[in-house]
Amino acid sequence: MAGAKLRFGAFIAPFHPIDENPTLALHRDMELVEWLDKLGYEEAWIGEHHSGAYELIASPELFIAAAAERTKHIKLGTGVSSLPYHHPLMLADRINQLDHMTRGRVMFGVGPGALVSDAFMMGIPASKQRDRMDEALDVLVQLLNGETVTYKCEWFELAEARLQMTPYSRPSVEIAVASQVSPTGARAAGKHGASLLSLGATSTAAFNALASNWAIAEEQAKTYGKTMDRSGWRLVGPMHIAETKEQAYKDVRYGLEKWAYYFSEIANLPVIPAGDGDPIDRMVESGMAVIGTPDDAAARIEQLMEQSGGFGAFLFMAHNWADFAATKKSYELFARHVAPRFQGLNENRVASIDWVKRNKAEFTGQMQAAVGARIVQHMVEKGTDNIRPELVEMITGQAPKAE
Template identity: 50%
Template sequence: MSGALLQHGLFIAPYHDVDESPTIALRRDLEIVEHVEKLGFAEAWFGEHHSTGWETIDSPELMIAAAAERTSRIRLGTGVVSMPYHNPLMVANRILQLDHMTMGRVMFGMGPGLLPTDAEMIGVDIKSLRDKLTEVAEIIVPLLSGEEVSHVTSWYTLNKARTHLRPYTLPHPEIVVASAVTPSGGMLAGRHGFGMLCVAATETAGFDVLDENWKVAQEVAAEHGKRMDAASLRLVVPMHIAPTREQARAEVAQGLAKWVQYFDRVAPAGMRGMSGAGDPAELLVNSGRAVIGTPADAITMIERLQAKQGQFGVILFQSHNWAEWEETKKSYELYARFVMPHFSGSNRNRQDSYAALESNIDRLEAERTKGAEAAFKAWEEKTGRKAE
């Protein structure tokens, strides 16, 4: 990739088996952010969900506040706030508070809401979710910029509304919008100059339209005097990495089977069909939907996405808890040790230096031998004694 250096982050929906302790699961979500910061990851995103039992983070803002106190460098995002469920002033207040609490490390991701069971519980028409997000997008920038906003819709009213705080990050924290398969995310991002968070980048339907949705965003942006920045384009990839493919598959066998059963129930219709269709690991890998293998397999996946999309800013490693805890942490470590340097080029000089050694060692060794022989000869000429 040319241009800005590819960054690496974590996308924490999260996915937690309903048989496990939710307390431990939430603590581990925070611990894993600490872990990946030490490994050099640049970002971590927390989702918002209110039903199904698996995706147990109801407030990404609470997770960001806790993670911020455990870390010092990694940026922390809402991935994403389901805006049709909230008054936008309340959301803007929380984001700006976090902007100050994190001293500029917060990122604001917003979307229409993924789980239909969330919307049904609070009486929000599922068909209206995208339209509601579009309405919010019109006023979220002035709100986050500390401006006064009056705005009346069918589901909220703002009457000379303004946040308590002005932003710590000027002009406001980074804003991204969720994008899956339809062009609606790209259209919204382009209209307002938001970044894009492609949550279905490796799903077959999502991958097929990846570059097209980016083109839509660029075209709409140009129509509105905006410019899309590829550095703010993020692609989510499910991965589990081990030293060998066989070990990776063995480590995820039990957890992946349970996750597939869950995902087939909540995913949009075009992303289902894994349950009962054979070995889920083989299905995911062969369809290009996930990496369950080695660091080299992860590199191949990212290069495949680059070939399809072109330049983008961040790969987000999807946190899924398919494997046991220590194996999961090891997966992130292997990614940091072998995948991240491949794309940063941080080993290029070392590798060139080693290649030069391989190419020249015989010639240099011959010269070194000649030098040693000359030293022995000089000693013999000076002392008349043969060196032993």
């Protein structure tokens, strides 16, 4: 019997350089989600950002509503909703509405907000973003569970607040808390028994923190009488694959430099390890990214499974390193040649072909006997005039006599 099925998807911030048409970029993001749905990917997470120019999606809820109408199976998550930017009742009501509109295909990813520039424009001190996330999450969980909440703090107030509609998903929509190297997200996930969304899981620091962050979440969950489910743990990391490593390297030179510029100069988070030589080599050798073949991608997934102790889904960090055709090809190669290894899709096929090979001699003998019996029957009834000579010889052991 097949084992647990690892899920795959994409975490779409997205990242679009400022030298291209933003309208077309947004439509390309939508096309990517449609492509993922056709390929059988299970999840797509859509980001929320308001400054910095690269990460264009301001409302993941709007994007998800449109994507849900264009897809059939894939689940769609906010990746993530920045809780300090929203009144909790308004956000809960929008997510609950999406839960109904998508018939349970929406997921609710939450975080404090990644860009300080976003918070600055709203007058939110960076030092308070994580505290405000915790405050908002406490009441969001209650609201999405159908409870009535009265609460007051320095930045929002709820007076007998409740959602009008019972959640479509029971007990509520799935909530996932973003986590990087610090324990903030793991602690919040554990407190509420929520899923954990580990961003940048393939960077050296985040990779080394995987097991410890999960342990923190489990410890916190125990304190609050909750349990953590590894199937809800998502790891996020960048990959680009092609038929050969050389082709993969060639593909990513299209947009890697612009992507790295955004992180180092705008988001203030250098992503390419310092050093000499090819920056692609440095990324690959550090383990920060997979740029290579399907076998390279599979090896990295196996490494992550071992390091983490087990998780439920791996999400590509959508990066636009390659042009769109090569990007789509990368996702296709992964779906065809990597995902089946971790989803047990070919276990029965392997068992079937092995069984046939083991019994080949017996099956061949039965086939020859069945065919031979029909030839003999025909020879008895009609003679050998219209029987191929080699078939007569196979049955009688003698060549047919010439007339």
